[in-house]
Amino acid sequence: MTPPPALPRWADVGLIPLINVLAALVVSGIVVAVIGENPFEAMMVMIKGAFVYKGSLGYTLYYATNFIFTGLAVAVAFHAMLFNIGGEGQAYLGGLGAGLTCLMFDSMFPALFLVPLAIMASASFGAVWGAIPGYLQAKRGSHIVITTIMFNFLAASIMVWLLAGRLKAPGQMSPETRSFSANAELPFIHDIINAFGVEMARSPLNLSFVVALLACVGVWVLIWRSRLGYAIRATGHSTGAAEYAGIPVSTVIIITMAISGGLAGMMAINEILGVQHRTILGFTSGYGFTGIAVALMGRNHPIGIILASLLFGALYQGGAELDFEFSTITREMVLLIQGLIILFSGGLAYMFNQPLAHLLGLLLAPRSAKGGQNG
Amino acid sequence: MANGDPTPPLAIELSAINKSFGGVHANKDVNLKVVSGHIHGIIGENGAGKSTLVSILYGFYAADSGLISINGQTTTVRHSADAIGWGIGMVHQHFMLVPNFTVLENVMLGHEGSLSVEAGAQKARSTLNKLSEDFGLAVDPDMIVENLPVGLQQRVEILKALFRGAEILILDEPTGVLTPQETEQLFEILRALREQGVTILLITHKLKEIMAITDDVSVMRDGEMVAHIETARTSPAELAELMVGRKVLLEVDHTLAKPGVPVLQAQNLCLTTANGIDQLTDISLTLREGEIVGIAGVSGNGQSELLDVLSGITAPTGGSFRVGISEITAQQPSDPAQLRSLGVAHVPEDRHKCGIVLPFSAAESMILGYSSGDKKNGGWWLSPSELETNCADRMQDFDIRPPLPKLASANFSGGNQQKIVLAREISTQPKLLLVGQPTRGVDIGAIEFIHKQLIALRNKGCAILLVSVELDEIMSLSDRILVMNNGQMVGELARDEADEQRLGLMMAGIGADDGVTALQMGAKS
Numbered sequence A: 001m002t003p004p005p006a007l008p009r010w011a012d013v014g015l016i017p018l019i020n021v022l023a024a025l026v027v028s029g030i031v032v033a034v035i036g037e038n039p040f041e042a043m044m045v046m047i048k049g050a051f052v053y054k055g056s057l058g059y060t061l062y063y064a065t066n067f068i069f070t071g072l073a074v075a076v077a078f079h080a081m082l083f084n085i086g087g088e089g090q091a092y093l094g095g096l097g098a099g100l101t102c103l104m105f106d107s108m109f110p111a112l113f114l115v116p117l118a119i120m121a122s123a124s125f126g127a128v129w130g131a132i133p134g135y136l137q138a139k140r141g142s143h144i145v146i147t148t149i150m151f152n153f154l155a156a157s158i159m160v161w162l163l164a165g166r167l168k169a170p171g172q173m174s175p176e177t178r179s180f181s182a183n184a185e186l187p188f189i190h191d192i193i194n195a196f197g198v199e200m201a202r203s204p205l206n207l208s209f210v211v212a213l214l215a216c217v218g219v220w221v222l223i224w225r226s227r228l229g230y231a232i233r234a235t236g237h238s239t240g241a242a243e244y245a246g247i248p249v250s251t252v253i254i255i256t257m258a259i260s261g262g263l264a265g266m267m268a269i270n271e272i273l274g275v276q277h278r279t280i281l282g283f284t285s286g287y288g289f290t291g292i293a294v295a296l297m298g299r300n301h302p303i304g305i306i307l308a309s310l311l312f313g314a315l316y317q318g319g320a321e322l323d324f325e326f327s328t329i330t331r332e333m334v335l336l337i338q339g340l341i342i343l344f345s346g347g348l349a350y351m352f353n354q355p356l357a358h359l360l361g362l363l364l365a366p367r368s369a370k371g372g373q374n375g
Numbered sequence B: 001m002a003n004g005d006p007t008p009p010l011a012i013e014l015s016a017i018n019k020s021f022g023g024v025h026a027n028k029d030v031n032l033k034v035v036s037g038h039i040h041g042i043i044g045e046n047g048a049g050k051s052t053l054v055s056i057l058y059g060f061y062a063a064d065s066g067l068i069s070i071n072g073q074t075t076t077v078r079h080s081a082d083a084i085g086w087g088i089g090m091v092h093q094h095f096m097l098v099p100n101f102t103v104l105e106n107v108m109l110g111h112e113g114s115l116s117v118e119a120g121a122q123k124a125r126s127t128l129n130k131l132s133e134d135f136g137l138a139v140d141p142d143m144i145v146e147n148l149p150v151g152l153q154q155r156v157e158i159l160k161a162l163f164r165g166a167e168i169l170i171l172d173e174p175t176g177v178l179t180p181q182e183t184e185q186l187f188e189i190l191r192a193l194r195e196q197g198v199t200i201l202l203i204t205h206k207l208k209e210i211m212a213i214t215d216d217v218s219v220m221r222d223g224e225m226v227a228h229i230e231t232a233r234t235s236p237a238e239l240a241e242l243m244v245g246r247k248v249l250l251e252v253d254h255t256l257a258k259p260g261v262p263v264l265q266a267q268n269l270c271l272t273t274a275n276g277i278d279q280l281t282d283i284s285l286t287l288r289e290g291e292i293v294g295i296a297g298v299s300g301n302g303q304s305e306l307l308d309v310l311s312g313i314t315a316p317t318g319g320s321f322r323v324g325i326s327e328i329t330a331q332q333p334s335d336p337a338q339l340r341s342l343g344v345a346h347v348p349e350d351r352h353k354c355g356i357v358l359p360f361s362a363a364e365s366m367i368l369g370y371s372s373g374d375k376k377n378g379g380w381w382l383s384p385s386e387l388e389t390n391c392a393d394r395m396q397d398f399d400i401r402p403p404l405p406k407l408a409s410a411n412f413s414g415g416n417q418q419k420i421v422l423a424r425e426i427s428t429q430p431k432l433l434l435v436g437q438p439t440r441g442v443d444i445g446a447i448e449f450i451h452k453q454l455i456a457l458r459n460k461g462c463a464i465l466l467v468s469v470e471l472d473e474i475m476s477l478s479d480r481i482l483v484m485n486n487g488q489m490v491g492e493l494a495r496d497e498a499d500e501q502r503l504g505l506m507m508a509g510i511g512a513d514d515g516v517t518a519l520q521m522g523a524k525s
Helices: A009-034 A039-052 A056-079 A087-105 A111-140 A144-163 A189-195 A208-225 A227-237 A239-245 A249-265 A267-276 A287-297 A302-325 A331-347 A353-374 B050-057 B080-085 B103-108 B117-135 B150-163 B180-195 B207-213 B236-244 B303-310 B336-341 B351-355 B384-397 B414-426 B444-459 B471-477 B500-507 B512-524
Strands: B010-021 B024-035 B039-044 B065-070 B073-075 B088-091 B168-172 B199-204 B216-221 B224-230 B262-272 B278-288 B292-296 B318-323 B326-329 B344-347 B432-436 B463-467 B480-485 B488-494
Touching (some): A009 A039, A009 A302, A009 A331, A009 A353, A056 A087, A056 A111, A056 A208, A056 A227, A056 A249, A056 A287, A056 A302, A087 A111, A111 A249, A111 A267, A208 A227, A208 A249, A227 A239, A227 A249, A239 A249, A239 B336, A287 A302, A287 A331, A302 A331, B010 B050, B010 B199, B024 B039, B024 B199, B024 B216, B039 B050, B039 B180, B039 B207, B039 B236, B080 B088, B117 B150, B117 B180, B150 B168, B150 B180, B180 B199, B180 B207, B180 B500, B199 B207, B216 B236, B236 B444, B262 B303, B278 B303, B278 B318, B278 B463, B278 B488, B292 B444, B292 B471, B303 B432, B303 B463, B336 B344, B351 B414, B384 B414, B414 B444, B432 B444, B444 B463, B444 B471, B471 B500, B480 B500
Parallel strands (some): B024 B224, B039 B199, B088 B168, B168 B199, B292 B480, B344 B432
Antiparallel strands (some): B010 B024, B010 B065, B262 B278, B262 B318, B480 B488
């Protein structure tokens, strides 16, 4: 049977996400107009708030850093056809790993040793938190979606228990650890840039952004250039083929989930080592879930994930500005816009495929029909 | 038949049908005239456009241009409901039946009539009984469909179409799942239907069936109709040439085997599923160097499971088999990777599900099963350029077209996909090759090539276990033939003892000796 007409790759990767975002913005614009504000003005405020105002770009990139990590986490799992909904919990546990390392060693080790150690700890804690559902899926057949969701709740409970109990700073009321020493800090980008004599506004953007970009390269190499990535993709595309090939499918599932969880766990370094310098309650604030939309929109490719992360970073930052500038547009309205983007680029990601394929078919048809008659 | 009548009434007339999928022109100006009350065959290689044409006729696809006339009336068929309305019925290659429903429930599905199923059922029962009588299609309406043998399930499909008032019946590759005897029964039914005035359109790639049953035949090649011939005036050789566009060797050049030492020895292999169903029972066999052993059997009688066990995909639940010096048992199972390292190569039955990974590039599919690194190419890094060079070499050796290592495996034709699998498995120079359905969905040109490759491999000393539902293939390639029925080996025939009838009886579960007796009795009476 001949397959149905497919979109050309450039349209699938480039045009479709663009159309999805535009559709979401149009609907958002209508909502903004309904509550009596000018949607174009609101749009300008968002763009300026995300890129133009002093320090805003730094904030956008800082948010993007979180999304890159959680987006990569979802993408890696997805290449093995595993739907990792547990990025939130894995990131949370990553914060525990980083926090414990810093609490134990921040007066002992210098930054050059402590920070990499803390990064590894955050990745390993996240990896374990991803690998357990992976094991349950591979060996016990428990569905990964269900178990990773449950593990989010487990992670949240564990963190509340620890941060309100054993890990709480003595004499403190708030559920958080004590602040780490300066040894445990990832430097801010503005500090680094300023050191070179170039002026840059203060923002929470820190070296984690560079780590996130390195992680993108790492994921690309892993998925498309390594034997393990080959096994992951084979397992994801066709379990039958993987079994036929003698690829140990269960092991691949567990390893993939460990890598995925590790990447999600590394989100914690942006928040814990980069900004807060202590482990606090609820620092993941939904970034793990947004990672799912980021991965979907980025088509599970590192470059797509960077672009989608930038968009969501801009939304978070520009949205905050929107909330600030318009009295009628509240924080909830910003959440609505984010929700619409997630809906259109995630849930309805393929809604425009068919119409676009038809349209492109019409535009390109005269050429191929002539070719057919000649041939 | 039609010669006497200058303008025979046409059941179907298609004129200048065109259909493109993206850049692929699947049907080019196709014309077809099917005479009412005839059995009309459409033959062509895979990808020649037969399925597309039938799908247009049955309303699955809309043609880009062209006219469809049914019983002399020009019409449009937008949905299969339109086609049913015009009296067209279709029997699909893969049955569209609800397995846990009775025959009656399946037949009346979608025609229940009213809220109460019972009232509709009674009406349907009498209609069904009448149809069964009229056309000699005896089936118990109260049997659960999944308990029926495949041949009877197909009968239910035909009844279903007739129940919906079909006067034109399309059968898409109907004999793929049947034994030779069941095929003959099907042909009897088709002849009876023709007697009653039903027009039949038979889609097949088997030349023998065209010759055996059809009145007229149309040949498709590369999306075009290349010939319309009266079957009585053509020959298999001519049809094959028309299909492929060049002369084809239908017979394989088969020389006498020189079997050497045993490569594979299986002792009482058993496989029982978790819920207690015996899929393999006491399978014992020996394969020697330099021989091809064919396993004949109706599909679904344990051949697939046997290949899975011997290739290490499934562990046996009893018995053992020995490859070289390694013994594999239920207690000491193996895995495909280990068996590959012992020199066992495996061409799986279902290349789409197992043999290649459809979204992978050809170069990537070309290392499936060998991706964990060979001796000269260890480490974790997969070099794309090395994969592509390796793939390009294989593509040249096996004439895989188009020779583009970067092209997605899904974009190759069936024959070329099979060549990718075969190239990969043969190029490891295996001691033992397990082959399942090597030419399923493969065009004639490629079949010839694949058969030559298998014989050449045998002549180099490889032991080959060949599983196929194509009896012709088994008989022309094998040095010995084992027959499987219901998970058991029911007999063994030497190459020169095997003929279609004897094999057919054994496939139906009658042992070799009984089969011979039955044949002799048949000859006497």
